[in-house]
Amino acid sequence: MIPGKKIKIVITGGGTGGHVFPLVAFVREARKFFEDLNFLPVFYYLGPVNELTRKVFQREGVKIFSVFSGKIRRYLTFSSVFLNFLDFFKILLGFFQSLFLLFFIWPKFIFSKGGFGSFPVCLAGKIYQRKIFLHESDSVLGLANRILAKFSKLVFVSFEETKVVPPSKKVFVGNIVRKKILEGDKERAKEKFPLVGDKKIILILGGSQGAQRINERIFESINLFLENFELLHQVGPKNLAQAKALAEFLVKPELKKYYHPFGFLEEEDLADALCVSDLIISRAGAGAIFEIASVGKPSILIPLKESAQNHQLQNAYSFAKKGACIVIEEENFTSRFLFEITSTLLSDEKKLKEMVEAAKNFAPKNTLELILKEIFRSI
DSSP, rough: OOTTSEEEEEEEEEESHHHHHHHHHHHHHHHHHHHHOOOOEEEEEEOEEEOOHHHHHHHHHEEEEEEOOOOOSSSSHHHHHHHHHHHOOOOOOOOHHHHHHHHHHSSEEEOOOOOOHHHHHHHHHTTTTTTEEEEOHHHHHHHHHHHHGGGEEEEESSSSSSOOGGGGGGGEOOOOOGGGGGGOOHHHHHHHTTOOOOOOEEEEEEETTTTTTHHHHHHTTTTHHHHHHHEEEEEEEEGGHHHHHHHHHSSSSGGGGGGGSSSOOOOOHHHHHHHSSEEEEOOOOOOHHHHHHHHHHOOOEEOTTTSSGGGHHHHHHHHHHHTTTOOOOGGGOOOOHHHHHHHHHHOOOHHHHHHHHHHHHHHOSHHHHHHHHHHHHOO
């Protein structure tokens, strides 16, 4: 590559927060990395486009192209067979869209976060013999990444135990975390939310869409929680109005100041919430786990039972094996049990300190640097 020359980079992924936010972090670091080497990087996103994708990529100066995609449902019902039939044609249409777009973009390489949203793009990239680099967040490769791994240049993995075929393509780097997540400020958080601050603070996360069952269990014992703790609760954008109505109806008047519901925490708000919290209760998506690890916070993880290949359960136990979290499986997930575990943990300072250290040491801290150096070596 000639210094001073434009370098075109295509990014792709499934379109949910778990794919989008790492891609944002990748764009920020890759821009700096290539500019420092005197190249002019231009970024293109090809894949499913929704409100979240459009908002965050426009903010980063990424050119956005919507590509059709579908998913393969591996359970057999009449509706799943019918939907798979429809989605096959969506994938086919997305493939031809990608062929057209990639022909005119002609990127130096494609960086994929996986998911079926990335499948047509990477498949078209293979036809044009573009170099494809995958990053897998979860402890188990998703179906799309298992297929795409066969013709990708390298597969970057977040968990050391993740199996890749062929193994020679596997590079352990940890998960991608936005740097701004590490820039939280306790004093800013106290003013922003605003916090009373005379009790331990718990942050409850359910991913970018919220987690309905976690919300339900919290509300079943909401007064019990608020008598003992102050809660920052990301309920999901669609659940915010209901959460506020329930809080108004259920929470004792003198405890309302300790409950802070949010639909979705933007980047700076999430950084501040993570920073000020004493404990985090969360689903076990890889994004959440590595954000928790990066700020060194103790956590209680409740894996989503319906996650593909049960990857959230495997993610959670990988984290728990290091002593960084406590796992509550859905079969044991009652509001009373959650409260008892939370109370016991927050009263054990020795255990909390051990979990903090285990979280901090869970994964490499320079993930994007490792990824970009490997990519540059390979192109």
